[in-house]
Amino acid sequence: MKESTEETVWQVRNSFLGVYVHFPYCFKKCDYCDFYSEGIGASPANDELSLFSAYQKEVLERVSHFPNLRHRTIDTVFFGGGTPSKAKTKNWSHFLEFLRSEFNVSRDVEISIEVNPEDLSSQLLDEYAKIGINRVNVGVQTRNPQGLEYLGRHYDKEKYDSLFLTLTHSPIKRVGIDLMYGIPGLQRSDFLSDLHYFLEAGFPHLSLYSLTLEKGTQYSRDVKDHKKKEPEESIQSEILTTLPELMKSHGYRWYEVSNYAKPGFESKHNLKYWTFEPYLGIGPGAHGMIEGYRYGNPRNANLYQKKIPAKQYEPVTPNSELALTLFRLFSPFRYLEFIETYLDKSSQTKFKETINLWEKRGLCTVSNGIFQWKKEALLLLDDLILSIAN
């Protein structure tokens, strides 16, 4: 990554390592969620200790399979889920100690955790700051109680009302908020009112997602049974195209299709997925990409703990995978460097030809090996990415 006063230009950066850890338990399974997660109410998970011990076993098994991993420096750690804020802080602390004892960890490592509003408190943030967590991402989705109910999401009024104040006094300054739009029954103005509420606080990172209908979820079954409506697509397109200017006027950079950050506050960990950097994925339902291979763990916490899966690896196929990730970036990136590092000659030619066509159609700018989408590409993005990936 190279910082400039104008804009960060992303470049190939593949000698570091990110670590993602999946904690699969939540207070309640949300109806739209297709991550591997299980709703268990307010109590702690029965198997929390053994799950954390399985995390360590999995790291060691992956390292024994790819000893080269030890030569990498960990520069990002991300505790995701599920709801990782449901787990005891001391277990995350032990896991971080374990990583530090096994790997080189960069001095300016980014350590993030996803927090759900029901768990958020000043005390929790203090605990996180003490163990070295320096970025929190809060899954708010919407502050509208009807919207949360529609999503089948747990709502704790007191916590939703106090989260603004708790986060503005947080000892951890890298705060991200996730908001969702296109929830049936809510209007554009409902979303904008949520957004302005958080813009006022100046939290440095906002992930602004549209609600999607994912196969196998309760929401998709409810839509099929005509109990619920599909996401509001016309409102979604309208919001999607309004956001870049609106966010820019508040000092945010649009760096990925759904992600906005104040300069320097981008999620270093999530950027790894989009810029094809290696990462270990640990825990049930986690995916990883290390040393040119991908793997995925079973979406079942019991099974995962019984038999740590460390032997099934698929070679990465960069020709399509690079396209599917890299072209989600809306900030500039050194596309020539990426394709020359990862692609074979014939794919390089295809990428260059397709990019030329896009440039002629006025969808992107290309200069000195640097690519950047124009906002005209936004509504066509999925098709454009598929056209270069296939």
Ligand code: SF4
């Ligand atoms: S809290 Fe997050 S991970 Fe858990 S069920 Fe809801 S959306 Fe999924």
